[in-house]
Amino acid sequence: MLTSLPVAFDAKSFLASLTELPGVYRMIGADGAVLYVGKAKNLKKRVASYFRDNLSSPRIAHMVGQIDHIETTATRTEAEALLLENNLIKSLAPRYNILFRDDKSYPYIVLTRDKFPRLGFYRGNPDRKADYYGPYPSSWAVRDSIHLLQKMFRLRTCEDSVFANRSRPCLLYQIKRCSAPCVGYISPDDYAADVQYAAMFLAGKQQEVIKRLNTAMERAAEKLAFELAAIYRDQIQSLHQVQEKQFVSSSKGEDVDIVVAVREAGQLCVNLAMVRGGRHLGDRPLFPSNAGDSTAADALTAFLRQHYELHPAPGRLLVSPLPESEELEETAASLAELAGRPVPIAEARTLTQKAWVEMALQNARLAILARNQASAQQEQRLAALQEALQLSEAIVRIECFDISHTMGESAVASCVVYDGNKMSKRDYRRFNIRDITPGDDYAAMRQAVTRRYDGIASGEGRAPDLILIDGGKGQVASAWAALADLGLTHLNMIGVAKGEERKPGLENLIFPEADGRPPLNLPSDHPALHLIQEVRDEAHRFAITGHRGQRAKSRKTSTLESLPGVGPARRKALIARFGGLAGVREASIDQLAEIPGIGRELAEKIHSALH
Structure with a gap:
């Protein structure tokens, strides 16, 4: 046109x-x-x-x-x-620029440079204090690779504070996932060799690793060190198994990013797939804002320029569709200057490359389908909520408030926002509650609502179509009084009070007293109730996370010390087993329950407190 x-x-x-x-x-x-x-x-x-x-x-x-x-x-x-x-x-954020908002940085695998280097998960901007491998498309891809490396090379993953204070090996040594350098069960030279093998594996030199391990196994067998030879044999078998599991892989051990863009069903999706060392690590779909009627090629070009300004470029890029020659030439020149080397940008040519691109395109289409289905479901839930509350206008934006504190200490209020059929995290707000009687939830709610909507009363910002208050009549009355002081009583508000035995599905929806309507109880399978629960739970999560941060800051103690039912002995056992807070947070309920002194019931409480 x-x-x-x-x-x-x-x-x-x-x-x-x-x-x-x-x-x-x-x-x-x-x-x-x-x-x-x-x-x-x-x-x-x-x-x-x-x-x-x-x-x-x-x-x-x-x-x-x-x-x-x-x-x-x-x-x-x-x-x-x-x-x-x-x-x-x-x-x-210009109106006509295609903009990729990716709030989360990409994860990496890190190998520290200590005497006994630690293998770990890292998210952020890499520095020169350690060796970083990646980036990876998702956290699960990093953790999967770490588990493989633990199995093959038995490198430590515990934090330095745990490593320095161990007197006996942990469970990871018992299950052959660590060589226990903390208690001297492996020499520094042998551990350094394992670290070198792991680094080579991460760099895509699997064949070289297998070759060296074969040589080491033969030497150990010649010296009749059969136990050591068996360790090398197991490592070689693990490497072969990893290679066999790769349904799409490259024997060249190359680093490639596959970037495809698809416009379909009213959506524009750019999908990034990563191949490192010949191993396909998965992909990540991204949906840009301000796309308008931009073509798939326009979106792909915008992504290349924005993404590789922040992240290192791989050896080559495979793209579909290929941008116009002038755009392609400019983008390639810019990336080459940033990387300090040529970064070829081309279409797939070999059978393996075509398989990678086709898989990325298929995943982009699946992401579009899932996004449209989720959007349709959300629209149905919003319509059901409008009907249930008997509102004359459609609901687009919902804001929900919750208060979190521990016996009045470090009270924090959260305000989360649901907008555009999804949670809008960039609009979230937290308020550190001050100058009230500790533990006064009503005063805390009134202060949070006042602080949030003071600007709205002055004509700044965007007002919500519905305000949710996590609480009963008292909290609703306090929030309503704050709106009355600001002259905003025309805004719709309901409270979400926990029902009998605080079970999900039995919530009471409380209207302000001025509304005159009795509490509303929706069926447990009502789509409007599901939406309310989703937003309410997010507000609770956001509030309690902020509260724990404030409390830990004020106490200058670890979050582990605030876990319910966990004293010094159990905390020591958790650290010994999982290495620290990050490991405890990643553990399942079954894994927590295996710790001596922590049964199933306490494991569920710990898991709930950390999630």
């Missing part, structure tokens, strides 16, 4: 003095808002392309028609332009 729009902006005069250096341009509307941020190898040529007689995209044509003026920043290189473009997109 070709679209031509009149442009009020005097492009001819502006372009006459525009430089041909690389840089970033910002298109700004009459109200001062940034409409679009872009980078260019040649600023003059790129900006001029927006003012042709015909534009292929109605969305871009509509944007051009709103331009009041354009600002540019020249840079020395394309890589500098790419970095600046990404920083501006993230800080300004």
